[in-house]
Amino acid sequence: YPNTDWFDTVLKTWSMQHNANVTMSGGNEKLQAFVSLSSRFQDGFFKNSGSKYAQHDFRANIDGKVNDYINVSVDASARLEKSDFLSVGSARLFRDLMNALPTLPAVWPNGQPGPPLDLQNQNNPVVQSTSKAGYNKGENYVFNINAKVNVKIPWVEGLSLTGVAAFDRGLNYTKSFSKKYELYTWDGTSMDSNNLPLLVKGQYGASSSLNQRLDISKESLVNLLANYQRTFMKVHDVSLLAGMECIENNSNW
Numbered sequence: 444y445p446n447t448d449w450f451d452t453v454l455k456t457w458s459m460q461h462n463a464n465v466t467m468s469g470g471n472e473k474l475q476a477f478v479s480l481s482s483r484f485q486d487g488f489f490k491n492s493g494s495k496y497a498q499h500d501f502r503a504n505i506d507g508k509v510n511d512y513i514n515v516s517v518d519a520s521a522r523l524e525k526s527d528f529l530s531v532g533s534a535r536l537f538r539d540l541m542n543a544l545p546t547l548p549a550v551w552p553n554g555q556p557g558p559p560l561d562l563q564n565q566n567n568p569v570v571q572s573t574s575k576a577g578y579n580k581g582e583n584y585v586f587n588i589n590a591k592v593n594v595k596i597p598w599v600e601g602l603s604l605t606g607v608a609a610f611d612r613g614l615n616y617t618k619s620f621s622k623k624y625e626l627y628t629w630d631g632t633s634m635d636s637n638n639l640p641l642l643v644k645g646q647y648g649a650s651s652s653l654n655q656r657l658d659i660s661k662e663s664l665v666n667l668l669a670n671y672q673r674t675f676m677k678v679h680d681v682s683l684l685a686g687m688e689c690i691e692n693n694s695n696w
Contacts, residue, residue, distance in 0.1 A: 445548045452549040460485040477504040493574030499523045512595045522585040530577030530621040539568045558628040565647040577621035584614040601673030607666040615658040622651040658696040665689045
């Protein structure tokens with residue numbers, strides 16, 4: 444009888460991940476700039492897994508002083524997230540690993556995957572933790588830009604005007620595909636010419652299905668502020684603030 448360690452059969456002892464980041468900054472009294480590039484990668488923790496995740500980021504910040512009365516700043520960022528996941532969730536796989544009987548073979552001596560854990564659910568984490576049972580892939584693109592202008596009115600002491608504009612855009616593409624997978628069963632007695640178990644191949648799992656989706660989002664914001672701050676006769680402080688804001692949000696899927 445087999446003595447299967449399901450966790451050792453399906454899970455890696457370690458998974459690779461790496462991060463890289465490069466930043467540059469500089470400037471003078473009139474202009475300062477900052478630029479950052481980063482990348483990260485994480486591998487899945489199942490053996491022969493089709494799951495992994497990668498992300499790439501870009502950020503740039505620019506601050507400028509036009510003159511003694513006008514300051515401007517622009518911040519921009521972009522991000523790409525690329526995910527390759529399995530057709531079943533990790534929670535379900537871990538539940539099957541904990542419930543699997545050690546007397547069931549995970550893999551037969553000829554390298555073929557073993558039988559389903561039970562005929563009702565037809566699960567087998569050895570196969571379902573790989574892309575043989577399908578995949579769930581996605582690409583998410585995010586772009587943000589913010590601009591700000593601050594103007595001190597020279598002919599009105601204490602009065603300043605501030606304008607802020609922001610624009611966000613997102614594209615999220617997902618594609619999931621689940622399919623039947625092959626498992627091998629043995630009646631417990633039949634042997635082949637090499638005195639190995641005579642296996643029977645069967646199709647298990649839910650019916651094949653394919654889903655694709657594209658989400659497009661767009662959001663913009665415009666903010667205008669008028670700020671007045673002044674002290675009269677060294678003891679009387681006056682502060683006034685007036686503003687307006689407009690937000691627009693559109694999503695399509």
